[in-house]
Amino acid sequence: MPTIATFVFFDIETTGLPWQEKNQTKITDFSFVAASRKILEATSYGQTPLVSKFTVVLNPERAIHPKVRTLTGLSNELLQHAPVFKRIVKSLIMFLEDLTRPVCLVAHNGNVFDFKILLAECHDAGVSLPEDLLCVDSLVGFRALLKNSSLTYKDFEDIQEISLESGKRSEETISDQDILTDDEDEWSDLNLTNEELDEIDDICSSVSEFEEPACKPVNTQRSKAIGNVFDKKTATNDFKLTSLYKRLLNKEEINAHRAEVDCLILAECVVAMKHDFLPWADDNCTMLTKIKPLVRY
Template identity: 55%
Template sequence: MAKVESFVFFDLETTGLPWQEKNRTKIIEFSFVAALRKDLETALFGEIPPVRKLTFLLNPERPVDPVVTQMTGLSNDMLRHAPTFGQMLKKLVAFVEDLPPPVCLVAHNGNAFDFKILLAECKDINASLPAHLLCVDSLLGFRKLLKGTNINYKDLQNQIPTSSLDDLLTDDDDDWPDLNLSKEDWSEIDDICLSMSDISCEDFEQDEQEEKKIKINKTIQKKRSEAIKNVFSNNRTPKKVLSKKSTTIKNSNTVKDDYKLTTLYKRLLNKEEVNAHRAEADCLMLAQCVVALKYEFLPWADRNSKPLSEIKPLIRY
């Protein structure tokens, strides 16, 4: 399958839970946050890549559960003059069609919730989404990649291997001549990596900063992937991970198998949730989690994405 070129992080807020509403659940807030693959690949740990956003409130034309109002701050009174889903569908489709294909929706628990409700809304008005649109459930992805491991933000932000750098100079020399450097130069780049948190955009001209980010990102990508593969080995055997301080990632029960988005956000980025239960905020949290684990998540998404049309819509009753 071809690599996904555009990832659309997708989240929605609804009138309630389907099982409580006889599957008549409607969308009250909708958000698409799109990022190009190349921008996800070059984003540094903790960064939000350049994105395009489409976020809007919707009038569900049915009561909003009081619990939902308490969680989101969205009420029927607030949504009374908002457009309906059918009135916003053209904008939604135009947003997707304007992205470089293949385009893949990424939603946390999307297979069981977001995708099914989105398709049910389309079915309600006898409409459809672009046939080429792909989808992937990030909950399944993070569970597959992290289950049985102890990987967290400490490994992801500090893991700058100190093993031989010779193999870094063997690939892409024609495309990246500036990367064909001496070991001394690479050592200097390692030092820059360790001090990136202290670097301000004001310290460099924009072009120089982008060039340094590309160099640093290529270094971390190749060596980090080698080390982290040990943790993702099929037999789940604990391996040593090369880092600033030689760290052993243990296959232990110290990390609870909890893959809620807010838990992943804390585990992978050491950040507390911001405006959780608001659609756009959840999309941005998800995007940052993907950036943190991008060398594993993006290939997983390529292998596991499927046409959105294969998802069965929520059946109203």
């Protein structure tokens, strides 16, 4: 893969979880935070890189789950005059097209959540994002780079001092494991692998054509089947974004569940591990067009 020139940290807030909404999940808040590779490399440990931002709250035109309203503070009443996705997507495309190529979207748990929902919104709007966009899931990256490491923020401070003095840095043994987990403390239901999500998609698709609003037996069938998938989860939450932020930087998240804040937190985590994460992203990024969009039922 080519060396990435621009990293775009990406995050969304949504109306709920796809498998609770028959994949009708819509975006209520999204943020694209772009930083050049050179800026990330030059940013000191513990600092926020200089970025360009495209952040918008959206009217999802569907009910927001009560739990989401509590977590994000975003309600249908608050967003009733916000633009819909179709109105602003062309501006988003212009923002992305102006960035120096190659451009890579970086999202925590992006492979199974953020990227899929973004692509579904684009499909609904009848538009396509730039075809040359790359993407990488930072959750996969941090698991690969830190799974067998006991590094804490103090170690990263020491590494920074060594780098400044002699140009040398510590090398950690890494283990690549492509296991996806939730990046949200409260949404443990997101703690799923790609295979488990595909299984849920198949379950929902197979029963949706027979379902009527008052057809409780089918609803029970779906709930039981999805519950069986959840019972098979084995991944841990050690690599949630909030946990990484604490571990790598010894900082507490000050405003959870807002897209732009999470993007900036992710950017700081990447800066803390830039010598390892940036090359890992070069080697593991893929075309965004290869991600399967969320399929509406």
